[in-house]
Amino acid sequence: MNMPWDWRATEAAEQGSGVIAVRGVHLSIGGRRVLHDVHLKARPGRLLALVGPNGAGKSSLLSVMAGLRRPSLGEVTLDGRSLQDWPAQILARRRAMLSQKVQLGFGFRVDEVVMIGRSPFGEKTGAMDRHLVDAALGAVQASHLRERNYLELSGGEQQRVQLARVLAQVSEPSAAPAWLLLDEPEASLDIAHQHLVLGHARRLAQHGYGVVAVLHDLNLAARYADDVALLAQGQLVRHGKPEDALDPAALSRIYGLPLRRSEVADMHGWMIHPA
DSSP, rough: OOSSSOOOOOHHTTTTTTTTEEEEEEEETTTTEEEEEEEEEOOOTTTEEESSTTTTSSSHHHHHHSSSSSSSSEEETTEEEEGGSOOOHHHHHHEEESSOOOOOOOOOHHHHHHHHGGGGGGGGOOHHHHHHHHHHHHTTGGGGTTTSSSGGGGGHHHHHHHHHHHHTTTOOOOOSEEEEEEEEETTTOHHHHHHHHHHHHHHHHHOOEEEEOOSSSSHHHHHOOSEEEEETTTEEEEEEEEEHHSSSHHHHHHHHHEEEEESSSSSEEEEEEEO
């Protein structure tokens, strides 16, 4: 999808604008420690993958980074300003989050579901809004679904429509970098659409967006991420480029399964698999 505007995000990133900073974040839920002293920076123009075994705290960290959960200790900032200090509507114009499961109880048309993403900008359905909805549906190859009843779609089709909704949410022309926070965006998708979605997310990052995605597939993270944060038991274990963060010895220890890295004729030249 060709972006019809200039985010000017590269210049903003160089000035430190648009960074999401996680500073000493602890999170407890129901008396159980979920995150422990996490320090992390996510920068616009890059795709950051959060990986780790089940229960590592990936989705909880993403929710904290979105401002949907308040940390027990520490803070998360955007542009150096605590997320808790951002007015909800203004924050919604800067970041959108795709959760693992979104429940809709009414039979909206697909284009109406995607138009919900435009709600932070007021009650309007003008030409710009319709254009952005059309562009978002096209980006996830769902234009042919636009008049369908959302509740009659397959799980994978619904996932693509929800991704279009969050794309439409952060598509307002602006000089400030926008953020997409994606919790397992490849869930329910076949292999072709997994690569479609993550390839599009990477292109958005290249156009100046910030993207943070929770991924279970380590090889998808290796292929599409600029940076990888590896979590285990609520702690950040490694953070850096995929070839550094996805260290086979560290992965073997954390996942409890011997893993190795083998060279392949691929864009990044290697893959991770059981030893």
